[in-house]
Amino acid sequence: MSIYVGESRGELLAWLNDLLAPPQPITKVEQCGTGAIYCQVMDSIFGNLPMTKVKFNARQEYEHLENFKILQKCFTINKIDKPIPVDKLIKCKMQDNLEFLQWMKKFWDANAPGGGYDALGRTGGAAITPGPSSRAPANRAPPRTSASTTVRSVSTTSNAQLQALTAQVQEMQLHCEGLEKERDFYFDKLRQIEVSVTKRLEQPDVCDEERDHLAGVQAVLYATQEGFEVPDPEGLTLEDDEETF
Template structure:
């Protein structure tokens, strides 16, 4: 396929009526889902989050896509662990394949992307940029400041080095990345707590029912199996003395 990144983005935005500016933004999985929906028209779009901001939400979108691929017998591996990192090359290759698939299978009928999303928000996703570019920017700013000194190594009159503006910009970029990563971590912690609370509720229910059966001189193999799963540990993991796991160490 000969499309450039610009042409792919133009096709994607026109087809889905969105406003992506980078190939990397496809790493949320939402756009891939709706491209396939435009072909078949039966993908569960209510489960697709176009405004996903956290990696676990990206993975949920790709899970929807994987289920459709399986149901439609589409023989194409989806490298979710790579795509959700929002790297350009991985998503470019998958978007190119998706465009070829669409070209070969799109039935040609009119498609209403907004209607299929049922008015769900489609904020243009922000991707987490690697720290390396900002680090290089900081180094370049430092070199610029050093290189602009006079031959005697003194700072020019005025008390401010020419590289200070670049340094401030690099610092602000790093601070922005730290804030974005902190938000990402908060989302992961909320997800951990959500599933921990679910497991805790199941444990309490199972324990209560087991005690009732034990008092009646009975037992239930299914309850025993559930307890075995709940209390199982990975190889090499040791339960702290006292048999109680600290909540922070549960996941």
């Protein structure tokens, strides 16, 4: 993973706090591992993420994964090729999140539209919480046996949910990549036919019968179905067809 040289942890944290102006300052790069901060940064560029659905109080990895699903869809919709190492980032480790945040700062510098970003307004008033990077007090009393058993049970359930969701995301990503390749393949074929027909029609030696035939091919290529509209990439948002991710 490439590192954006020149941006230290302190500089990145200062940038995040200036951009997002959270009620509670972001003090650790590890806090980005919940995915919520990454979603806010990308929303400040494109303005098309469903920020009210981002989990800002996420504590467990399976909750972080829900935020990264939103982030991944943002990358797909906006045609960003950068892979997201979700399995590493959700662990909330400093180095993994530092490197990804350095890349995101570089991307933001190159693509941010300028002007202020109303982070609080875009999130519907939700605030960034310290997240799993915060350390528990050292003098906290040990839990009782019954509470410990409950924690183990919840942890087992959470791990199972995380594994299931991770497998689902990977499967959907592979399926989406396959569909995109198939779409591009057939579009390229149709484009080649269109160019060939257009060039032939421009030749002076085309007879009327051949011209009529080629015009019929063009009519098929350009025909549309009633009620069908070619989607406008400029107007596509992350709210559209959300359940297909």
